[in-house]
Amino acid sequence: QSVLTQPPSASGTPGQRVTISCSGSSSNIGGNTVNWYQQLPGTAPKLLISTNNQRPSGVPDRFSGSKSGTSASLAISGLQSEDEADYYCAAWDDSLNGYVFGTGTKVTVL
Amino acid sequence: EVQLVESGGGLVQPGGSLRLSCAASGFTFSGYNMNWVRQAPGKGLEWVSYISSSSSTIYYADSVKGRFAISRDNAKNSLYLQMNSLRDEDTAVYYCARGGVRISGVDVWGQGTTVTVAS
Numbered sequence: 001q002s003v004l005t006q007p008p009s010a011s012g013t014p015g016q017r018v019t020i021s022c023s024g025s026s027s028n029i030g031g032n033t034v035n036w037y038q039q040l041p042g043t044a045p046k047l048l049i050s051t052n053n054q055r056p057s058g059v060p061d062r063f064s065g066s067k068s069g070t071s072a073s074l075a076i077s078g079l080q081s082e083d084e085a086d087y088y089c090a091a092w093d094d095s096l097n098g099y100v101f102g103t104g105t106k107v108t109v110l
Numbered sequence: 111e112v113q114l115v116e117s118g119g120g121l122v123q124p125g126g127s128l129r130l131s132c133a134a135s136g137f138t139f140s141g142y143n144m145n146w147v148r149q150a151p152g153k154g155l156e157w158v159s160y161i162s163s164s165s166s167t168i169y170y171a172d173s174v175k176g177r178f179a180i181s182r183d184n185a186k187n188s189l190y191l192q193m194n195s196l197r198d199e200d201t202a203v204y205y206c207a208r209g210g211v212r213i214s215g216v217d218v219w220g221q222g223t224t225v226t227v228a229s
Contacts, residue, residue: 002154035215037155044205044219045147045155051214088155092212098171099145099157099211 003028004089004102011108012079020105022072022089028100032092034072036065037101039086048087049074076107084109112136112218114206119223126196126227132189132206132220140184143210146191148202149222158204159191160211174200196227 005023012018022034036049047056049065052072062077072091076083089102118130130146146158159180160169168180179192189206203224209216 033213033215037215039155044221045216046219047209047215047217050217056217086154090155090157090211090215096172097169099160099169101155101157104154 002103003093003096003100004091006087006089006102006105008103009106009108011110012076013110014079014081016079018076018079018107020074020076020087020089020107022074022102024070024072024091024100026070027095028070028091028093029067029072030070031094034065034067035090036063036072036074037088037090039088041085045088079107079109081109083107112208114208114218114220116204116206116220116223119204119225121226121228122196123229124197124227127192127194128196128225130191130193130204130206130223130225132191134187134189134206134208137208137218139182139187142208144180144182144189145207145209145211145216146180146189147205147207147216147219148200148225149205150199150202153202156202157211161189193225196225198227201225201227 033051037045038048039045052067053065115133161180177195181190203222206220207216208218
């Protein structure tokens, strides 16, 4: 049972903006940075957003991250068909002394 | 090219042991913290263990504490995961992953190796 909660699914048409939420607590998101990962079908995950809102080299600026209190969000602007994937938030948890992933959100492009 | 290649997965009976290896190339392995992350069939990601660049700091998920042991050999550019007392619920794809999970996250992932625990 993950300590970071995400909606199981999200969807949009090409060009739309989709937002995914990630809810945690003071021991994880509230006190540490949040990372986001994208996992395309049948592949290994890929780091999408680092340290709350930083895009690693090569990640399109359509992807953006934010954090407020004990919650975080990933926004995908100008949704494209290749964005269809599973998305996970993650953060260090000081109480568990471990790295926790969110429950995951499957994004569908209609 | 930065690359992580896992090996050692396979079919093992409950209670058995397995040792996973991860060969790193294309970067200075000794300068990076490393992790193991797993994904059960049809399920989400689960962090398993972390080891600092010098092996001075090690963390484990509660689900594997006391059964799994992470280690590394910087001279061989290799990361290991010794898995003992395996259970059905340890069945998963195991990924070797580079990065400091406390801040910046995991930025390089291997392709994964499959561990199946079944009788």
